[in-house]
Each structure stands twice: as C-alpha cells, then as structure tokens.
Amino acid sequence: MNTSTPSESPKAPATIPSPCMGVCQIDRDTKFCLGCWRTMAEIAHWSRYDDIQRVAVLEELRQRQTAAGVNRRRETKRRQA
Numbered sequence: 053m054n055t056s057t058p059s060e061s062p063k064a065p066a067t068i069p070s071p072c073m074g075v076c077q078i079d080r081d082t083k084f085c086l087g088c089w090r091t092m093a094e095i096a097h098w099s100r101y102d103d104i105q106r107v108a109v110l111e112e113l114r115q116r117q118t119a120a121g122v123n124r125r126r127e128t129k130r131r132q133a
Contacts, residue, residue: 068106070098071113082120089113 072095075087083091090098094109101109 068103068110071110084116089116 071088071090073085073087075085077086078084078092079086085091085095088095090109090113098106098109
C-alpha cells in the first residue's frame with residue numbers, strides 16, 4: 053500500500069533541456085553566465101527545477117538579453133555543430 057502524500061511524491065522528470073552552451077564563464081559585473089545568461093543559483097538548481105520553473109527561467113533569460121540589447125546567446129563550437 054502506498055502511504056505517501058502528493059507532497060511526498062517524487063517529482064516527474066523535467067523535459068526541458070538545460071540552456072547551457074558549454075561556455076560557463078560568469079561575467080564579473082552582471083553575474084550572468086556569458087553563454088546561457090543564467091545566474092550561478094539558476095545553474096546550480098536547474099536539475100531540481102520542474103518544467104514550470106524552467107520555463108520561468110528561460111523567459112527571464114530572454115528578458116535579460118533584451119534588456120542588454122542582445123537578441124541571442126553567444127555562438128559556440130557546440131552550437132555550430
């Protein structure tokens with residue numbers, strides 16, 4: 053018999069992949085990664101976020117890029133392949 057409550061149920065695996073570009077350099081001024089525009093906290097917690105949280109982070113990344121006048125992430129060898 054399963055006695056776990058919904059709050060104790062394991063999370064379903066998230067289906068939205070990481071926006072990591074393989075650059076992994078944090079800008080000293082903005083504290084954002086130069087490749088994916090995430091903060092250190094967002095990078096560290098990504099694997100624990102559910103899809104709703106991941107979508108929220110991705111929207112925040114778009115807003116950061118727009119505010120900075122950047123319309124896309126930095127080009128890397130990984131993206132060129």
